Amino acid sequence: MSATDALAYEVRVRGHLDDHWSSWLGGATITRNEDGTSTLTGTADQSQLHGVLTALRDVGVELLHLNTLDPASRVSALNRPLLTDRLTLRPATLADVEPTWNYRRLDEVNEWLTGCPATLGGYRSLFTRPDRLATTVIVELRAGTVIGDFMLRRHDAWAQADAAERAAGQQVELGWVLDPGHTGHGYATEAVHELLRHSFEDLGVHRVTADCFLANQASWRLMERLGMRREAHTRRDALHQSGQWLDSLSYALLADEWPPAAGSADGGRRA
Structure with missing residues (x-):
């Protein structure tokens, strides 16, 4: 993954995810929030990010928010x-x-x-x-x-x-x-x-x-x-x-x- 292809992403989902999900979700960092949601952050190209979102959908996790940062846009x-x-x-x-x-x-x-x-x-x-x-x-x-x-x-x-x-x-x-x-x-x-x-x-x-x-x-x-x-x-x-x-x-x-x-x-x- 080159720097020009990479995106920094932040995904918020309903429910608390355990840390063992991290490796299955492409190494995302998981933070469990006080409001009962979890925030996943990491870097990935478009294809890898799509894989993370697909994995969340496959296990029935509700996606609440997605934010990405393209370095070229900052x-x-x-x-x-x-x-x-x-x-x-x-x-x-x-x-x-x-x-x-x-x-x-x-x-x-x-x-x-x-x-x-x-x-x-x-x-x-x-x-x-x-x-x-x-x-x-x-x-x-x-x-x-x-x-x-x-x-x-x-x-x-x-x-x-x-x-x-x-x-x-x-x-x-x-x-x-x-x-x-x-x-x-x-x-x-x-x-x-x-x-x-x-x-x-x-x-x-x-x-x-x-x-x-x-x-x-x-x-x-x-x-x-x-x-x-x-x-x-x-x-x-x-x-x-x-x-x-x-x-x-x-x-x-x-x-x-x-x-x-x-x-x-x-x-x-x-x-």
Whole structure:
């Protein structure tokens, strides 16, 4: 199944289906809802999806709702691939579920993330949400190996009502996750630099922001290396999975500060 043929689907049926039905229904993730229905989510081509619907009909399950997402129909924050000296940055597709799951499930990666589902099926349901796909940028080596997934979320800047129209789409938030097997080569720095360039020079936004835990030194050193300015240090505002309340940092860069002056880097370890 190619990425261009794949559909993300969500099917809601009456009644609670046990998990053992999943393999018979093409590996769909089954969620049992409080209202007595079940929701099946997954990815499939048109023929495979037809097979799932046929199987449900054959066992007498009542179909209540069907929703599909064609990746070609969504609007990505990145409308074309970006090339750097060593990397390709491109919009995410449904085919990127497993390559990104392979490193996102690692404890050393998930330590700094909002969270990662415990199963591939749960992660697929999260990754294939339209809003998630639309803001995810896949980072590949030129040979095609996926080494990271970054976030590029464009949104409206805050404005008074009379100026709101001029603030539309004027801010970008960035985030990044890199496969730990590819750290130490400057790939994250190279990719974030290109997203900053794209945000200011191609999209023409006014401001780019990024946040991280204070304890995540690799992340905030990367921001400082690229000339981003620390704007906020909030004390113990975020509850970490360890049970500790951790400090958070917010960084930003303005269009008239791009490109940053040479030599602004702090000399930290390259990511």
